[in-house]
Amino acid sequence: MNLAFYDAIKQLQDAYLMFPAFQTAYDQIEENLKLYRATGVAQNLLILGESGTGKTSLAHAFTESYPKQVLPERDLLPVLHVSVPAAATIAGTVEAVLRQLGDPEPERGTVSAKTARAVRIARGCGVEMLLFDEAQHIQDRGRNYTQYFVGDWLKSLMDALGLPVTLLGLPRTQALLQANEQLRRRFTHRLSLSVHQGSQEANDESSLKLFRALSDALPLPLDARPYGWKELGLRLHYATDGRIAYVKQLLVNAYSHAVNQSGTNISVSELAHAFTATIWPLGVGALNPFHQDFGFRSLDRLGEPFQLGDTGGEVSGRKRK
Ligand SMILES: Nc1ncnc2c1ncn2[C@@H]1O[C@H](COP(=O)(O)OP(=O)(O)OP(=O)(O)O)[C@@H](O)[C@H]1O
Ligand SMILES: [Mg+2]
CATH class of the missing domain: 1.10.8.60 (Helicase, Ruva Protein; domain 3)
Structure with missing residues (x-):
């Protein structure tokens, strides 16, 4: 393989396409940010997509458009991008928030002390939008009551900050909203990232x-x-x-x-x-969809690559053929 080969692969890997669903989601996040800047109204958004639909890339792309600014008197962080940790306890989630806010000791203090600190630092840094990626991790703990606690914690953090929030997650994130009425009311606007x-x-x-x-x-x-x-x-x-x-x-x-x-x-x-x-x-x-004998049906049955995941009780937008 020669250099041109690797160059071509790299160019392809790095290529960012604003495909329609990606663009719509990006525009909506931006619209929410503008609305907040102009009026102080916090409009929230839930972006759902199966693995590999571009959720993390979208969050990165948006954060990069509103980067951190280091000013002489303070740092400005317009968009706070947090990845909800895999075993999402409240402590773990608030620590992830603190880490992104640049707190030197995110593990220090009780949960309420950490939360109060996160709110204080976020205000100090002029945060105007929260992006929570991997939001399904909040739901994944739903077998016990943690899910409710983390959901309630998120709701109270949102109320304390009064900022627009964007949740990005797998389709099963919907179940989190089904279980938590207060969050559901805050995330009525939903988009899908599928092409x-x-x-x-x-x-x-x-x-x-x-x-x-x-x-x-x-x-x-x-x-x-x-x-x-x-x-x-x-x-x-x-x-x-x-x-x-x-x-x-x-x-x-x-x-x-x-x-x-x-x-x-x-x-x-x-x-x-x-x-x-x-x-x-x-x-x-x-x-094989490229074989002439292909049956022209979605490969979403048990054991197939696009087996339908748990969408949280609601029927997925895709129809089984
Ligand atoms: N708009 C885009 N244009 C081109 N490539 C993209 C775009 N969005 C995502 N990709 C590519 O698709 C791959 C998967 O994207 P990403 O990690 O954002 O998906 P995801 O939805 O976060 O998946 P997961 O749920 O598994 O975390 C990456 O390799 C990325 O380069
Ligand atoms: Mg991702």
Whole structure:
């Protein structure tokens, strides 16, 4: 593999695309920030997406647009981006908040002392928006009562600060809101980050558009034969479940394979190979979206790569075929 090969892969990895769902979510967070700046009204938002739909990337992209400013008299931190720790106790969550606020001793003090300190520092740093990533970790402790406690704690932190909050998490985060009425009332506005939303036709098109936009970063062209572009779009939709992470993975692997084979384009057989290699080892024949025998159905049954997760009791937006 030569330098140009690695360059192409890196360019692809680094490529950021404001695909429609990503852009809508970004705009809504920004709108909430502007609303708060202009009126002091704190509007909250819940952003749901399966793994690999770009939640963390979105939170990073937004935080980078409103970076920390080091001023002579104090640091300004307009957007506070916190990842809720895996075993989300109140202590662990408030420590994560304190760490992001630059507190030198996040473990010090009782939970209420820590919370009071977090509120004080956040005000001091001029925080205007809270972004909580991995919000499902609050829900994951739901087998015992911790979930309620962490949820209640979050609600009281939000009330104390009066800032707009954006929660980002897996679809099962919804269950947190179902269990906690007070949080539910605060997060009535919800968005999904999946590439495919709306009609089936729009879905095929959006997966293909994304794929072609990303493949533009590569030196080899994409070849849809023996299918047409529309059909390839549909197959891509089933192969990636509309998740940007899978779209990228598929493309990187297909490109590497094409280069290995000294190919002059990224063909359907490379995509079929990439699907088995990076997304689902058992995805062969009728279970491989790029194979001519593919059954054109969502691969979301038990043991399949996009097996539907626990969405918290509500039916997911996706239909089982
Ligand atoms: N807008 C985008 N444009 C291009 N690539 C993206 C975009 N958003 C995410 N990606 C890529 O998709 C991959 C997964 O993204 P990310 O980690 O943000 O997903 P996630 O929803 O946070 O997943 P998880 O739930 O597993 O944490 C990353 O490799 C990232 O580079
Ligand atoms: Mg993430």
